[in-house]
Amino acid sequence: MTRQAKYPKGVFCTRKPNGTTYWYYQRDKGKPTRGPLVRLPDFGSPEFYEALRDIARGDAPTRYNIAAMIADYKSDPQWGTKRPATIATYESALAPILQYWGEREPGEITVAHVIDLINKFAGKPSMGNMVLVMVKKLMKFAVQRGHRMDNPAREVDALYEDTDGAKPLTPAAWAALMAPECPTSVRRLAILGRATGQRISDLIRMRPADRDEDGISHTITKLRDKPHWSLLKPEEAAEIDGWGVGPATPYVLRPDGRRYDTDSMRxxxxxxxxxxxxxALAGFTPHDLRATKVCDERIAGKTHQQIAAMVGMSVGMVMKYSKHIDQRLAARGGA
Incomplete structure (x- = not known):
């Protein structure tokens, strides 16, 4: 680490073992009153000499860190085109990046830094993988704007997640949902979920106004609000229509009359x-209503392709959910 006398005080360079030289500025370097460490532009570039002139005039350069880059990333016009739910998900994944890396410069981040950050979520792989997605986006953003040469997150593997996902409810679990003690909102969610096979985010938005002939019209949030129509069995339609809800009021409401969001419904x-x-519901989630719907239709003789069209999911996901019963159906000579 050296400093040339011809440069303003606080400017110094560091030479790495591979011969690469980095130039920095730090006010009151080595003192308790020292300022933030600021990396200067590439040596010899016009920007480098401009930074030296600024320092000599007393205009210390501002350090461009991850916190500043996240602000720039969110100010990009494309950020505003994303759905509110997507923005909320991205924000939750950006929070730990800001927490652990906020004061670092984009060029400082290494593969080891990324691995260390993702491993903090070993117990929550889904969240960890979402953080990794955002790290990749931010590092790509940094490369595109010249803050670094590569994207270190590309070398990091996602955490393992159990992709089996939902499983069908047991008779005992379903009986618990239909029990008199079950809260009305939870019971209605269960009935709608088993009838349509939709996600919790879409179930809590369904209303009497959406009833359409012998089914219900709605949108699939996960597919960017793609329109979908779900067939209701006569007994399901009769049950749902008997709830006495106003046309524009969601079928599923909180006890205080307010709407649920996904988290409060869970x-x-x-x-x-x-x-x-x-x-008896221990170990089950609202998402398991999707697998229950799939298995109900398989038992009724529907093919995987038919169920995929009915529910609005891929054939591969239908097969993943129905594998819980497909072997038994095959053994009994069924579908």
């Missing part, structure tokens, strides 16, 4: 699990 489900009456 909280209601999990709260019921903790009761004696809901104990």
């Amino acid at each position: 909280d209601a489900w999990n709260g019921y699990i903790k009761t004696e009456s809901g104990a």
Whole structure:
């Protein structure tokens, strides 16, 4: 680490073992009052000499760190075109990046840094992988704007997730959902979920106004609000129509009359699990209603392709959910 006398005080260079030289500026370097470490532009470039002139005039350069880059990333016009739910997901994944790396410069991040950050979420692989997605996006952003030469996140593998996903409810679990002690909102969610096979985010938006002939018209949030129509069995339609809900009011409402969001609906489900009456639901989530719908239709003789069209999911996902019963159906000579 050296400093040339011809450069302003606080400017110095560091030579790496591979011969690469980096130039920095730090006010009051080596003192308790020292300022932030600021990496200067490439030596010899016009930007380098401009930074030296700024320092000599007393205009210390501002350090461009990850926090500043995240602000730039979010100010890009494309950020505003994303769906609110997508923005919320991205924000949750950006939070730990800001927490652990906020003061670092984009060029400082190495493969080891990325691995260390992702490994902090070993117990929550889904969240860890979402953080990795955002790291890749940010590092790509940094490369495109000349803050670094490569994307270190490309070399990092995603954490392992159990992609088996949903499983069908047991008879005991379904009985718990139909029990008198089950909260009305949770019971209605279960009925809608088993009838349509849709995700919780779409179930909580369904209303009487969406009833369409012998089914219900709605959109699939995961597919960017793609329109979809779900057939209801006569007994399902009769049950749902008997709830006495106003045309524009969601079928599933909180006890105080307010709307649920996805998280609060999950909280209601999990709260019921903790009761004696809901104990049989332990280990099940609202997402398992999708697998239950798939298995119901397989037992009824539908093909994987037919179920995929009915529910609005891929054939591969239908097969993944129905594998819980397909072997038994085959053994019994069924579909």
